[in-house]
Amino acid sequence: MAGAGTGPVPVVLDAMGGDHGPDVTVPAALAARREHGVPVLLAGPGEELRRRLAGAEAEVEVVHAGTVVPMDERGSGAVARPDSSLMVGCAAARERGGAFVSAGSTGAVVAGAVRTFGRAPGVLRPALAVALPTPDGATVLVDAGGTADPTAEMLAQFALLGAGYARAVLGVADPSVGLLSIGSEATKGNRLVRAAAALLPGVPVRFHGNVEGHDVLAGTVDVVVTDGFTGNVVLKNIEGCVRTTLELAARAGIADAGRVDEVARLYAAETHGGAALLGLAGTVVAAHGSSTPAAIAKACAVASGLASAPDARPIAGAVR
């Protein structure tokens, strides 16, 4: 990998991923370069991308890819398209020692990334990490949807992966880690959580103990560990809850209805910079399909920073 000390790690951006394709990714690539200082390569149809880049071809390199993975494609279908912008982009990122960013279907991005980069040594399964805003900072939610049915050992590894992310992206020196459960006692929870609660005190992270649903956005801990099913439900529940809360507040005359988006945006991709896929032998960030250019530019900056952090892919085999 290109690493710290040699300038920002380059990022390959899937030009065709996301709901709006190059309409969003081309300005995003330019913004990542100009506003975040991150060199970006665009993977997609070469001729079209160069035309859209107009006079800025010197700022953004293009890697040609002849086809596209449709947004509704399943993971297995994605990896079967080696000439797609997703797979060509992943391969280019690996060859150049760079990070990869896509706003395509998360399932397809995960499958393509796992196929291209493989897992980091000792890592059982990858996990998605998202940084959520809290009143006084941010909390990393991991796994936000990478692995729907993990084992307790995988959850224990997610704690390590999430702590590495909190150090690298949020700059927290010694992150505290909570296990999401339905009671603060280690005896509470489902079978998976009770087994993980028994493992976590032996893992080299600052384990806070179990936390509950109301702790996720309260800043109780720096990292909240959960399985990818619960994590994805929680992440999307927050999106919906923010919107409904502000609507109800506006109707009650407590909030300014016209400015609801200002708070909703705090929870959107613009801020958290997408979901980082942790545990791979490479750095991959999945941005939301409806991301704006600013959101994708931020995701590129996060990916570049994560790729240059030595402990973003932590202690292989620390949890067996």
Place this chain on the structure above:
Amino acid sequence: MAGAGTGPVPVVLDAMGGDHGPDVTVPAALAARREHGVPVLLAGPGEELRRRLAGAEAEVEVVHAGTVVPMDERGSGAVARPDSSLMVGCAAARERGGAFVSAGSTGAVVAGAVRTFGRAPGVLRPALAVALPTPDGATVLVDAGGTADPTAEMLAQFALLGAGYARAVLGVADPSVGLLSIGSEATKGNRLVRAAAALLPGVPVRFHGNVEGHDVLAGTVDVVVTDGFTGNVVLKNIEGCVRTTLELAARAGIADAGRVDEVARLYAAETHGGAALLGLAGTVVAAHGSSTPAAIAKACAVASGLASAPDARPIAGAVR
């Protein structure tokens, strides 16, 4: 059971349950009687309760119970205290054909209720149902914490139980039911959800298909079915999210910080009337430990209404 046509079903209220005991439950019992027309019996220390009822003894009957289940008691410990206000209250409700309400530890209430009433015929496991406010009504979340590790068959029964609750408490004639997952396709989700998605089309409810986290508060369906672990995490996540959203909105100058409680209260027990324990051969509502008198009075009204609804405990054996 005393039923429809013979006046409201009486409710036995655990006088000692909750963070504030009789300071809250005595005024709650009077409010249930006066404001909701529901006859309430208070289970607890007879002498003390009669003294607190002052000149209103004629309005609220007292059932003496010599001890109390502590708030931190586990379920198994609760059922081992037959002289507690919880267990005496449950027994009195069964004897009188009434419903039971407690703001004590939910685990203890569930254990005491299952021990006292037993499951309804054919029901595999009880589930907690909570009605959450949406922009245009309410959605029933079931299971909100009754059974942390259900089977797919149990989830299919929760769909029936939740639909019965939506009919009885929310007055929805033909409730739509969604299965909480991480994608709308039946092939998405964890193992449990994929198995339940295969069963639900055969269950006599109006099955909408899978829903996602952002649908819970959007009013997409009348009933959201999930396991008790995910449901409890979601319920508490909403509590925390409402508060954090309004705090961030107030800080951004979008919302009136002094009136945040008005919206937060929409999601609190005052409105949804506590969590109903469905699937028992009796009606039990668990109110939040920090409930106000108004919240507990509302829970008593919900319990009484649920007990008189013929289909609140639905089709035994409809899911095998």
